[in-house]
Amino acid sequence: MKAVVFEEHGGTEVLSYTDIPEPEPGPYEVLIEVKAAGANFNDIWARRGMPGMKVIFPHVSGSDVSGVVAALGSEVTGTGFGSSSLQVGDEVVVHPGLSCRTCDFCVTGQEFFCRQFRIWGFQSGPNDGGHSEYVTMPAVNVLPKPSNLSHEEAASMPLVLETAWRMLVSRAKVQPGEHVLIWGGVGGLGTMAIQICRMFGANPIPVVGSAQKVAKAEQLGAVNVIDRSSQDVVAEVKAITGKAGADIVFEHSGQETWPTSMAALRWGGRLVVCGASTGFEAVTDLRFLWNKQQNLLGSHLSNKAELSAALRAVEAGSIKPVIDRVLPLSDVASGQQLMEDLQVQGKVVYVP
Ligand SMILES: [Zn+2]
DSSP, rough: EEEEESSSSSGGGEEEEEEOOOOOTTTTEEEEEEEEEOOOHHHHHHHOOTOOOOOOSSSSSOSOEEEEEEEOOTTTSSSTTTTSOOOTEEEEEEEEEESSOOOOOOTTTTTGSSOOOOTTTTTTTSSSSSSSSSEEEEEGGGOOOTSSOOHHHHTTTTTHHHHHHHHIIIIIIIOOEEEEEEEESSSSHHHHHHHHHTTOOOEEEEEEESOOOOOOHHHHOSSOOOEESOOOOHHHHHHHTSSOOEEEEEOOOTEEEEEEEEHHHHEEEEESSSOOTTTTTOOHHHHHHHHHHHHHEOOOSSOOOHHHHHHHHHHTSSOOOOOEEEEGGGGHHHHHHHHTTTTSSEEEEEOO
């Protein structure tokens, strides 16, 4: 089968669209014929290499797929797939959080604390990720594809959807009427965050990097959009919130934006962070943290039930996929280049 493989770190030139053996499902796994696969920044981190993270070579990236069940492992009974049983031919998406499923953390819905927790298609391997024609997946990680979405649409959602859902709903506990400052407003995470805020009656304040991206954010229902190329983020937040500051800041940028995030955060507000794409060493002035009694919340992916809840909101039409473009699987390199150049609004999707 075809897959996009790399065997060393580097630029997009290390990606090779080539033949690898088709995987076989273990007893508790399913084989999925990939109809569409999503792109994430994790794919780029794995390719470039990250300090302290060992990528298993040869590596196939890709943590989001939508496809059709092609075979079931011998012990797959269908439990864990809602009320119906999992069968060959079912249209499915996957929850990319792999864990032992039996430890105290796993059985209490805290699988991200499991000692064996890994993000599939990022920390798994050799090969193994979604940028290929077939994948195997533990049956417990498989969920029904929302029936109102195409495979391309469905493949664009789970990782960013469940990450944004956990950040805003489970960790920051977003409330109606609250103001939520969202970095990367028209990126994969940002487009989900805007829609989740609106669904909960909050006011999303996306930050974008150009006038053209302002229009995209408005199209998703944001009323107050900040263009950081021409506006001062803190001053704008103060103006929008009647000088109070944001109730919640949605952070995944890190070092470059952190001081601004802290300055834009209301007294007693919550800052929730799931990543640091511009660097890990963010500076916090502790005097402000204690005086303003602000709350810093970490967040990482979500558990399966949170993805399941978010997908119900998708099926109900409250959250919609946002696709920038669909590329052939052989074009993963151009997709990653567009993302690195910040030329993408929403998600890139690959089709085998
Ligand atoms: Zn576990």
